[in-house]
Amino acid sequence: MFKACGIHKSYPGVKALSDLDLDLRAGEVHALVGENGAGKSTLARIMGGIDTPDSGQMHLNELPYHPQNRAQAESSGVRMVMQELNLIGNLSVAENIFFDHLPNRFGIVNTNRLNQDARQIMQRVGLGDIDPGIKVRDLGIGQQQMVEIAAGLSQRCRIMILDEPTASLTDKETALLFDQIKKLQTERVGIVYISHRIEEIITISDRITVLRDGKLVATRPTGAVTSSDIIRMMVGRDLSAETCKRQRKPGQVALRVKGLSHRDKVKNVSFEVHRGEILGFAGLMGSGRTETMRALFGADRADEGKIYLYGADTPARIRTPRDAVRAGMAFITEDRKEQGLLPALPVRMNITLGRLGRISRLGLIDAARERAIADEYIDLLSIRCRSCEQPVRQLSGGNQQKVVISKWLHKDCDILIFDEPTRGIDVGAKFEIYQLLGELADKGKAIIVISSDVKELMAVCDHIAVISAGRLVAQFSGQEWTPEKIASAAFSEYIKNPTQGHQPNEA
Amino acid sequence: MKHKIKNLHTAVKDYIGMLVALTALLAIFGLSTKNFFTFTTFRTIANQIPAITIMAVGMTFVLIIAGIDLSVGSVLALSGAVLGVCIVNFKLPLPLAIIACMGVGLICGLINGFIVIKWKLPSFIVTLGMLEVARGAAYSVTGSRTMYIGPAVEVITETAALGLSLPFIIAVVIVIAGQFILARTVFGRYIIAIGTNEEAVRLSGIEPGPLKLWVFIICGVLASVAAVMHTARLSSANPNEGLGMELQAIAAVVIGGTSLMGGRGSVVSTFFGALIIAVLGAGLAQMGAQEPTKRIITGCVIVAAVILDTYRHRLSSRKIT
Amino acid sequence: MKHKIKNLHTAVKDYIGMLVALTALLAIFGLSTKNFFTFTTFRTIANQIPAITIMAVGMTFVLIIAGIDLSVGSVLALSGAVLGVCIVNFKLPLPLAIIACMGVGLICGLINGFIVIKWKLPSFIVTLGMLEVARGAAYSVTGSRTMYIGPAVEVITETAALGLSLPFIIAVVIVIAGQFILARTVFGRYIIAIGTNEEAVRLSGIEPGPLKLWVFIICGVLASVAAVMHTARLSSANPNEGLGMELQAIAAVVIGGTSLMGGRGSVVSTFFGALIIAVLGAGLAQMGAQEPTKRIITGCVIVAAVILDTYRHRLSSRKIT
Amino acid sequence: PKRNGGASTRPEVALIMKSLANEFFKTMEEGARSHQSMHADEYNLEVVGIKDELDVAQQISLVELMIARQVDAIVIAPADSQALIPVCKRAMDAGITVVNIDNKFDEGVLADKGVKLPFVGPDNRKGAYMAGEYLARRLAKADKVAVIEGAPNAFNGIQRKLGFEDAMAEHGIEIVSSQSGYWEMGKANQLASALVSEHPDIKAFLCANDSMALGAVAALKSAGKTDILVVGFDNILAVQELVKAGTILCTIDQHADQLAVFGIEYALEMLENKTAPADRQTPVDLITAKELQ
Numbered sequence A: 001m002f003k004a005c006g007i008h009k010s011y012p013g014v015k016a017l018s019d020l021d022l023d024l025r026a027g028e029v030h031a032l033v034g035e036n037g038a039g040k041s042t043l044a045r046i047m048g049g050i051d052t053p054d055s056g057q058m059h060l061n062e063l064p065y066h067p068q069n070r071a072q073a074e075s076s077g078v079r080m081v082m083q084e085l086n087l088i089g090n091l092s093v094a095e096n097i098f099f100d101h102l103p104n105r106f107g108i109v110n111t112n113r114l115n116q117d118a119r120q121i122m123q124r125v126g127l128g129d130i131d132p133g134i135k136v137r138d139l140g141i142g143q144q145q146m147v148e149i150a151a152g153l154s155q156r157c158r159i160m161i162l163d164e165p166t167a168s169l170t171d172k173e174t175a176l177l178f179d180q181i182k183k184l185q186t187e188r189v190g191i192v193y194i195s196h197r198i199e200e201i202i203t204i205s206d207r208i209t210v211l212r213d214g215k216l217v218a219t220r221p222t223g224a225v226t227s228s229d230i231i232r233m234m235v236g237r238d239l240s241a242e243t244c245k246r247q248r249k250p251g252q253v254a255l256r257v258k259g260l261s262h263r264d265k266v267k268n269v270s271f272e273v274h275r276g277e278i279l280g281f282a283g284l285m286g287s288g289r290t291e292t293m294r295a296l297f298g299a300d301r302a303d304e305g306k307i308y309l310y311g312a313d314t315p316a317r318i319r320t321p322r323d324a325v326r327a328g329m330a331f332i333t334e335d336r337k338e339q340g341l342l343p344a345l346p347v348r349m350n351i352t353l354g355r356l357g358r359i360s361r362l363g364l365i366d367a368a369r370e371r372a373i374a375d376e377y378i379d380l381l382s383i384r385c386r387s388c389e390q391p392v393r394q395l396s397g398g399n400q401q402k403v404v405i406s407k408w409l410h411k412d413c414d415i416l417i418f419d420e421p422t423r424g425i426d427v428g429a430k431f432e433i434y435q436l437l438g439e440l441a442d443k444g445k446a447i448i449v450i451s452s453d454v455k456e457l458m459a460v461c462d463h464i465a466v467i468s469a470g471r472l473v474a475q476f477s478g479q480e481w482t483p484e485k486i487a488s489a490a491f492s493e494y495i496k497n498p499t500q501g502h503q504p505n506e507a
Numbered sequence B, C: 001m002k003h004k005i006k007n008l009h010t011a012v013k014d015y016i017g018m019l020v021a022l023t024a025l026l027a028i029f030g031l032s033t034k035n036f037f038t039f040t041t042f043r044t045i046a047n048q049i050p051a052i053t054i055m056a057v058g059m060t061f062v063l064i065i066a067g068i069d070l071s072v073g074s075v076l077a078l079s080g081a082v083l084g085v086c087i088v089n090f091k092l093p094l095p096l097a098i099i100a101c102m103g104v105g106l107i108c109g110l111i112n113g114f115i116v117i118k119w120k121l122p123s124f125i126v127t128l129g130m131l132e133v134a135r136g137a138a139y140s141v142t143g144s145r146t147m148y149i150g151p152a153v154e155v156i157t158e159t160a161a162l163g164l165s166l167p168f169i170i171a172v173v174i175v176i177a178g179q180f181i182l183a184r185t186v187f188g189r190y191i192i193a194i195g196t197n198e199e200a201v202r203l204s205g206i207e208p209g210p211l212k213l214w215v216f217i218i219c220g221v222l223a224s225v226a227a228v229m230h231t232a233r234l235s236s237a238n239p240n241e242g243l244g245m246e247l248q249a250i251a252a253v254v255i256g257g258t259s260l261m262g263g264r265g266s267v268v269s270t271f272f273g274a275l276i277i278a279v280l281g282a283g284l285a286q287m288g289a290q291e292p293t294k295r296i297i298t299g300c301v302i303v304a305a306v307i308l309d310t311y312r313h314r315l316s317s318r319k320i321t
Numbered sequence D: 001p002k003r004n005g006g007a008s009t010r011p012e013v014a015l016i017m018k019s020l021a022n023e024f025f026k027t028m029e030e031g032a033r034s035h036q037s038m039h040a041d042e043y044n045l046e047v048v049g050i051k052d053e054l055d056v057a058q059q060i061s062l063v064e065l066m067i068a069r070q071v072d073a074i075v076i077a078p079a080d081s082q083a084l085i086p087v088c089k090r091a092m093d094a095g096i097t098v099v100n101i102d103n104k105f106d107e108g109v110l111a112d113k114g115v116k117l118p119f120v121g122p123d124n125r126k127g128a129y130m131a132g133e134y135l136a137r138r139l140a141k142a143d144k145v146a147v148i149e150g151a152p153n154a155f156n157g158i159q160r161k162l163g164f165e166d167a168m169a170e171h172g173i174e175i176v177s178s179q180s181g182y183w184e185m186g187k188a189n190q191l192a193s194a195l196v197s198e199h200p201d202i203k204a205f206l207c208a209n210d211s212m213a214l215g216a217v218a219a220l221k222s223a224g225k226t227d228i229l230v231v232g233f234d235n236i237l238a239v240q241e242l243v244k245a246g247t248i249l250c251t252i253d254q255h256a257d258q259l260a261v262f263g264i265e266y267a268l269e270m271l272e273n274k275t276a277p278a279d280r281q282t283p284v285d286l287i288t289a290k291e292l293q
């Protein structure tokens, strides 16, 4: 039903797509996979009318299809959920969901109908507990992602493009999303599904198209390939997805948190991390993992709680991120666009920002040294960019994430907090990051990893703590954890007290 | 029912900072002057606010889309001048003259908006250019002279209903309409969205361009409506009028809690902001304050009102959690 | 070597828009007046730009952190007034008087910055308050009188080296120093980062507060340095000076391509911007243009220069591919 | 007539001025205040003014306020010679005595409104003519001069410009450029600088106030053209040394300190006698180095 042939697209300095063909059948889920920067989002944007190809033909139901903008694409029945969040923080959830077709008469918004309709759709994607009138700004990033998805589902369509919809979702929401996808399939909607989570793709898709460096590698029926086949096609070499987790010997206590509380998001959280140890944090979306780390890092002022560093007997005074960084802590935030990057500035400046002291003397920056260091990290994490002078804004999502990580590696801290470090990162790079986490731990750093992907946590962590509705409800170590145990812990507080947590606005 | 009460509650909370500031001002002036609480004082204030309020409503819209319009003072002068010329030189009847006057505001707003959108320039600099151009045009239209119009426009101020003058009523209607548009219409939603995240709006398939153009046009037209009120009040058109009025209008809007960063604002609050500025002016004049004192107090009150507003926000955001 | 050439090439490309605008202006004025290309004209322009340039350098820094400082004109008046009072009434020697004058600028900047940071207010409104307060203070310091100072300050303009007056040399030094700080120092890097994404800077463990405070202080101090130049040029201190100069300074900065949204800017370009404005003023006065013409042309040139600049950007981004 | 039984029966006089931040009006205000303190038993004085001379609307509000305050007399220096007439008429209708000082109301509009108001003040055109005349005697026929005008819509500014032009025309002196300096020193400085480079043979600058004259003098000094003559207006404190030294050729004193006093005395007289209003001219004097010795 949809066909694209010979699509070319270049951005200044890169060829994002070259001579790409794709076809999509009604009612199928067609997965697009490839490394970061392979061109998946570019293709999605072209289909969705946001970018125009330099050359190439597209046909929709045998008719030429060349949308000039998003509105034209949608009127042809092509809708998409973009990789980066594009919500309007100051508007309500309902208004965001129905943004381009607000129910109205003579231009006056029918608020009641809007909220009713929104509630219905939100129910479908598992946002039923949230008031449709609440501002999107007040939601956590995972919930925002769900709102994006809800907005995508809010209208009938013939083609639905989902660009990494699950990057910051937990299993629970992912399952709900898959239900919706199946429902769309029965309505004969063609679905393009982009993800870096190979298991997901194997579960949901009918066919898989692999891209590498903007070129088509292959299109195969899902049944005919294994996950290692896919990875080989993506990366161009073999990669054992199994982590090489070695037995580590934890050192002294690096960080001890006692009774940390912040508003009603974080309740009396205590834990400790040793040097050379990786502690994972699992939990449902919006459970307060991010809030815990923000309070710990001084990004929000904690109401209560003591933090003891490096085995000290007196609590450290951490009131601002500056205090935290001085005390040797690093925080790789989940929202790289708003909280991690200087989007308009070159990669080089982003990497060195946290530690300009190393490249300057008497307050003067040594430009050559700065470039050298930036290139070093670009190499180390194989960041795909034109040069260290390219604005980060122009990098693909995964590469942006690597830039954020480079910034903190360069800062060289002893305690590193990674909040969803692999969000939007391809398998190859994910593997590199796991390895990196391992190496850092081996070097005696204390590491905290938050992830919505439990398998990922189980692969890299020495211990896993589970947060539920702001409380630390369980801690598992080594061999005692199973996905089921973790999941039931994550739900525990909500079952005990069903009104909590998910409705922050009902005071 | 519960909903209503909650709404009222929210409304009071929204305006509490300004109500406090206003009450404080009134109390201070009431105590320090003899005849502050008289009918005439209030009539004076009611006479003064229409022009600045109407202008500030337009400015609210512009600030909400994260723009700014520095040209409103000059546009007021130019459209007032055109009004004068139409009545005095061309002997047009008042309604036609008013249409011509509003046409001028429309064109100025259109030009501002067009340039801002077409070349993606910051509105600050575009409207700064318009500030100069419109002022120059006002001089050239009037030959740099004040033009006496007289009874032909005075009818506007003299018309009254329920003891309120026509300009005041129009101002209130514009405030209500503005608030309605902002809070209840699709257009209002879109401009708030543009102010919050223009790129996201564009990516949602809605072109921000035409919407922004409309906002600048509204601002220009409202500046010319303000010009009608102002001219009626002065019985004459003076090409120097409205000098620095843009900053006053912005101050009114910002005191009202509208963010200069866009995406947030309320027309009703703007009205309170204008009221605070007018009361301050009237009160200081009644006290017979010296110019330096006036300036210093005005500056401090502007900042204090905004500081007060931040506490209101903290208060209300704490309530929510 | 190759690097050098590339640098030169980039530099020319960076400034090409403004160089074109400047050349066009010079050509037009050269053709339409008799004596434009004379030594006197250039000395006149060289005399006029130091104050506005120095002020605009400070403004560049403020705009880069996505702030704005509307108070610079009033701060110029106030610190000029203090300079005058120190010399005339207190009979202080010039260096001490200059220190007092710069102290005033420092305090004003400090207050601006402190309020902006402490209550997280938009600098627009805080400095609008300071605009009023500093103007009021200037009136009260001088008793609303013009103060003739005479030779005691004229020495500043009369000192010259290599045919260039001291103020001009100081202005150029400040421009160079400003550009150096912006492009080469840690401080400069931090303020660019703050202008781009303040939250990200904060979460990287760098407190933006103190840095922003410094920026406002720099802007205040530079406004008072501009006051010294201005007062020296006029031999007298007048509490009404500097009215509307903030908009001129902003225009200079923005013509120079600095973004009002923060995160991007160049001090050297600001200097060109100030030059364009000065040449425009001098040229129009030489032509004997009437006020309306002057205003209209000034407005158009401001906008045209900024539009031209957008093409420069497109040009240079196309070059890269 | 309408004191509401206050403690004092002294008449309440309101002096409504233009800019209170302008030296000329400041002097006027001080003159009025010291007069009142010497005659404290005769009347009460209230002085108000506006931000700058352009803020006409605010001045209208001030008159309205004074009507509200039920003062007995208003002495007003109108910021605009037309726009203030309707509100003054309202004041008169309310039984308040109104005296116009400094800037004369427009005759046509007064007649149109059927208002009769006494004017007490100087003849700016005559003053400017006197200064121009004094200058012309030092110049030759066909010499070139430039005028730096006040704000283009200010009545006194226009009058002064006309006065300068009268004198120049009479002596056959050419005005090569006439531009507005908006009463401001800095603007005048810029204009003068530009004009000397465009017209190197210029012989004199006629400035509509002393601040602008100061600006012009500074411009000439930095251009090294100290032989060019400068004429000012207002005789403010700051120029007196310069007039003595001959740097500024002459200025005009309109006796600012007496202006308001004349107006107040006139108003009191009217309250007392209910005399028919008639205009009264106040003196304008040429000030040169000789007068200041």
Ligand SMILES: Nc1ncnc2c1ncn2[C@@H]1O[C@H](COP(=O)(O)OP(=O)(O)OP(=O)(O)O)[C@@H](O)[C@H]1O
Pocket: A011, A012, A014, A015, A016, A034, A035, A036, A037, A038, A039, A040, A041, A042, A043, A083, A384, A394, A395, A396, A397, A398, A399, A424, A425, A426
């Ligand atoms: N606006 C842009 N300007 C310049 N280059 C761009 C732009 N957008 C994308 N690119 C480049 O195009 C290439 C493909 O990017 P794209 O976003 O399609 O990758 P992707 O496959 O979606 O990667 P990811 O998995 O990281 O999201 C990348 O090299 C990227 O740097």
Ligand SMILES: Nc1ncnc2c1ncn2[C@@H]1O[C@H](COP(=O)(O)OP(=O)(O)OP(=O)(O)O)[C@@H](O)[C@H]1O
Pocket: A137, A138, A139, A140, A141, A142, A143, A168, A265, A283, A284, A285, A286, A287, A288, A289, A290, A291, A292, A334, A452, A501, A502, A504
């Ligand atoms: N800026 C904010 N203002 C108000 N509430 C917020 C804000 N950010 C998050 N929340 C709320 O705080 C709760 C915890 O969110 P948080 O982001 O810490 O969760 P999380 O466990 O990290 O999950 P995820 O990141 O997957 O959403 C959620 O209910 C969310 O709605």
Ligand SMILES: [Mg+2]
Pocket: A040, A041, A042, A083, A163, A396, A397
């Ligand atoms: Mg992508």
Ligand SMILES: [Mg+2]
Pocket: A140, A141, A289, A290, A291, A334, A419
């Ligand atoms: Mg989170």
